[in-house]
Amino acid sequence: MSQMMYWEALRRAHDEELGNDPLVIVMGEDIGVAGGTYKATQGLYDKYGAERVIDTPISENGYTGLGIGASFVGVKPIIEIMSVNFAWLATDQIVNTAAKVRYMSGGQLTAPIVIRSPGGTAHQLGAQHSARMEKVFMGIAGLRVVTPSNPKQAYGLLKSAVRCADPVFINEHELMYNMKGEVPDEEFFHPLEGSEVVRQGRDITLFGYNISVHWCLQAAEVLSREHGIEAEVVDLYALSPLDREGIKASVARTHKAIIAEEAEAPVGVGAEVMAIFNEECFFELDAPPVRVSAANVPIPYNHKLEKAAIPSAKDVIAAALSLFPGKH
Amino acid sequence: MKVMPGFAQQGVAENDSELLSVTDKKRLLREMLYARRFEERCYEAYVERKIGGFLHLYSGEEACAHGVLEAARIGHDYVMTSYRDHIHAIKCGSDPRAVMAELFGKEGGTCKGRGGSMHIFDVAHRFMGGYALVGGPFPLAVGIAKGLKMKGGDEISICFLGDAANNQGTFHESLNMAKIWDLPVLYVCENNLYGIGTRIDRSTAVQDQYKRAAAYDIPAVQVDGQDVEVVYAAAKKAIEHVRSGNGPYFLELMTYRYRGHSMSDSNAYRSKDEESKWLKRDPIHILRNRLIDSRDLTLSEFKEMDKAIIEEIENEVIGFAEQSPEPRVEDLEKYVLAENDPYVHGGVN
Ligand SMILES: Cc1ncc(C[n+]2csc(CCOP(=O)(O)OP(=O)(O)O)c2C)c(N)n1
Ligand SMILES: [Mg+2]
Secondary structure, three states: OEEEEHHHHHHHHHHHHHHHOOOEEEEEOOOOOOOOOOOOOOOHHHHHOOOOEEEOOOOHHHHHHHHHHHHOOOOEEEEEOOOHHHHHHHHHHHHHHHOOHHHHOOOOOOOOOEEEEEEOOOOOOOHHHOOOOHHHHOOOOOOEEEOOOOHHHHHHHHHHHHHOOOOEEEEEEOOOOOOEEEEOOOOOOOOOOOOEEEEOOOOEEEEEOOHHHHHHHHHHHHHHHHHOOOEEEEEOOEEEOOOHHHHHHHHHHHOOEEEEEEEEOOOOHHHHHHHHHHHHHHHHOOOOOEEEEEOOOOOOOOHHHHHHHOOOHHHHHHHHHOOOOOOO | OOOOOOOOEOOOOHHHHHHOOHHHHHHHHHHHHHHHHHHHHHHHHHHOOOOOOOOOOOOOOHHHHHHHHHHOOOOOOEEEEOOOOHHHHHHOOOOHHHHHHHHOOOOOOOOOOOOOOOOOOEHHHOEEEEOOOOOOHHHHHHHHHHHHHHHOOOOOEEEEEEOHHHHOHHHHHHHHHHHHOOOOEEEEEEEOOEEOOEEHHHHOOOOOHHHHHHHHOOOEEEEEOOOHHHHHHHHHHHHHHHHOOOOOEEEEEEOOOOOOOOOOOOOOOOOHHHHHHHHOOOHHHHHHHHHHHOOOOOHHHHHHHHHHHHHHHHHHHHHHHHHOOOOOHHHOOOOOOOOOOHHHHOOOO
């Protein structure tokens, strides 16, 4: 094990996969000569050359489609979209081609591409640079969606995504690239399905993914220390398909549940997890589960307003406490 | 209104007719006639409700796909197009019975009934698909070209699309990328002067589509798309250019569709006068008459051929499609994701 930052873990996975297979390519805006906005491809242009570490024009739908077309003839493209806000422009190729081509060709053709992109609200980037799109992509049949919450997952999920025959969307977060964590020294492939119990507890489950896993972990500490509530924290690193069994098993252990997401509530990850509670483990629940979500607004620029729009560990704590009357 | 922009008829010298042998021309005539009869039979099958959804027919435009693909290496080069795709697939080597079965939504179809008319795929013959989003294939075709260049073979990527598709952003994004990376892709614009019911001069600032390629410094020509020999000659040059590593090329073919845009289109926006002008330039008649004039064919031979084709389509193609089973409902969720992919569970080591 060694400690590394999230971006370093991504860079290592890119490097290993480029080294492993000459048909792996990386493409995106400023990822080559400039080394990538978040350094995920730093130094790889010099190592693998312009044919394989490709600085693209600012043509999101175009270069995503190019990557998909290349994947039709055996290339394994890792496509970086600089910010998820720009991935809206590529939804045509992602949704209409990558996700559907296996099905509509009756299994003849597949698009084994990886698309990585940071979403989320950073600091005062304004409404057009603060989107979260995981809810959009997780609703698309034929697409896998994963979202690493730490460097180990960032490394291992990218490794598996490159090797997997399906198109995979990797949802990262602008605020997490400098996060440190342990990554195994040996090569490692993280499962693209499932979920992980990252803290055990018997009283309530806090479900999170990507950045909200960290709010849940902070909340669990406070709940334990100040309120004597032992929370289990489950990391839903796979958003599509969601781990129905894992969700059900945890609720069966704790009988209370919170789902925390950074995005707005409507038609979101939380909504989907709530539906799973309902369908899979309704009678296990001792109290109605609660969603912790962003305000349903375009993200404001003003610092105070921005903070008010986005949930935090505090909101998770408050939501959890609401399920324990008498503990407030 | 300009019904037919002035042709920059390059590559059509008199002796170009020598490029194709009489045998080849007769085969091409048969193929184009087969295509026409195939499409017209689809029309009937649609009326009979054997075919559902959207159905876009290629009648009138046969010389485009046949001329270009005759100059390509079939089964070697990669081809894709829009939703008007049956004939491109067949010329690439797809079994017409499987294409018809696909239109019938049957398990014996090219895509096991999952695709339909707009989504014919036949990867074994390197027909890489029919796509229903206007402009969708532009970047896919550059991507195939990128892969081909990386792998170092001499295959090329050929992308057929309509005139109106050129108003999509993907046209510009893709031509730009094809040029900056010098990728082996041939764009074939089948300019039939309409995007559904909107005539080109009402939607498009520059009506001669080949001129638009100049913005990306891509060589381009415009030729008569109704004369298969002209198309063949132009395509041969274009393909030579692309195959020898000179980067992309843009070929504009002036053509006309006889039917409405799709089966739900009444065609009311076109004048009878315009239609009859184009009917006089029917691609099958042009080649037939030329072969009759050179005494390589008689009218009765042509009629015999036509009769045989109609029978073949009825007995073999429609017969096959009728008899092919429906997909099983139990298989509804097949082909969404890869089956048993080891990396889904964290791989093998
Ligand atoms: C992105 C998108 N927008 C609109 C449509 C609806 N549509 C289908 S075909 C078509 C016209 C396309 O014309 P053209 O590219 O000239 O091809 P043609 O049908 O004439 O062969 C339109 C608008 C579509 N399929 N995709
Ligand atoms: Mg058109």
